[in-house]
Amino acid sequence: MPLTFVGLGLCDERDITLKGLEAVRNADRVYVEFYTSRLSTSLETLERTFGREIELLERRHLEEESAKLIDEARERVVVVLVPGDPMIATTHSSVVFEAKKKGVEVRIIHNASIVSAIAGVTGLHIYRFGKIATVSYPYRNTVSRTPLDVIKQNLSINAHTLLLLDLNPEPMTIEYAVELLERIDDGTLDHFAVGVARVGSDDSLAVCDKFYRLRDHDFGKPLHSIVVLARTIHITEYEFLREFANAPASLESLVE
Incomplete structure (x- = not known):
């Protein structure tokens, strides 16, 4: 099962790419983090626009506890939404590295960033x-x-x-x-x-x-x-x- 990082772009819920939206709608579980960057929109608006329940990740979930996310992606299709471009933050590239080391498939759907x-x-x-x-x-x-x-x-x-x-x-x-x-x-x-x-x-x-x-x-x-x-x-x-x-x-x- 893939672990997919989807860039949300610069501003609001409308900036997601078509490829990113498709990944969100096909996922078993969707997460979002707002600590590396922010959008001028709310979690509720993202959920309403994408038609999915979205769980908010804190910093520790992608740092100290990233293994849990990677293990979940072994059994389920997991999407992590990231404002801007997903790989601008070194935190996310570290998760990708660890996932690949453990044999978990990773997809990255890029978007615009500052x-x-x-x-x-x-x-x-x-x-x-x-x-x-x-x-x-x-x-x-x-x-x-x-x-x-x-x-x-x-x-x-x-x-x-x-x-x-x-x-x-x-x-x-x-x-x-x-x-x-x-x-x-x-x-x-x-x-x-x-x-x-x-x-x-x-x-x-x-x-x-x-x-x-x-x-x-x-x-x-x-x-x-x-x-x-x-x-x-x-x-x-x-x-x-x-x-x-x-x-x-x-x-x-x-x-x-």
Whole structure:
């Protein structure tokens, strides 16, 4: 019996692919997890739209207790729904690895994620992106320096940096992310960036400005992400950001 991971896409219940919907309707058991990403919809709406009862998975079910899920897939057709693309999260790739080691068939039905959509919403060239980092909530009042370190690494190779914002205990806003990174900044962030909100929805938004000015813009409700631009940008990236992200004219100073 297969264990199938189905990507739900970027926004709501309508973003599932036809192949994914077919897998859901043919499954014996359907699960969903919302800890690696979120949708602007509810579990009840997913159930009503897909015509299936769906059980919510917590993080431990796909980490410490993943063996139970794999064992269930030996006897039943199991589908795990994942916002975005299923294999963006290393947690899911680890489950796939363990399932295959145990001889359990695995299927992956891909979909759009922020990683693939960010180029389209910002006009930035996808091959210009470097490592991705997550801005996490402080742990014991300490702000992680990892995002700043990653930004520095990417700037050193003239690459853009996609910053994902923590989802737990609640989706982080751009305003709060800027506040956190200001606590550890050494001058690196005196640079241009793009804030994006609700990518994939009808009211998605992208705004380009200096990093610290992003907190002055109203991005509305999450989900939010930030892209810190490379040291230089291509003329077509500049033109797109001017047209669709209200970038200031001073951004032209980055054009190579």
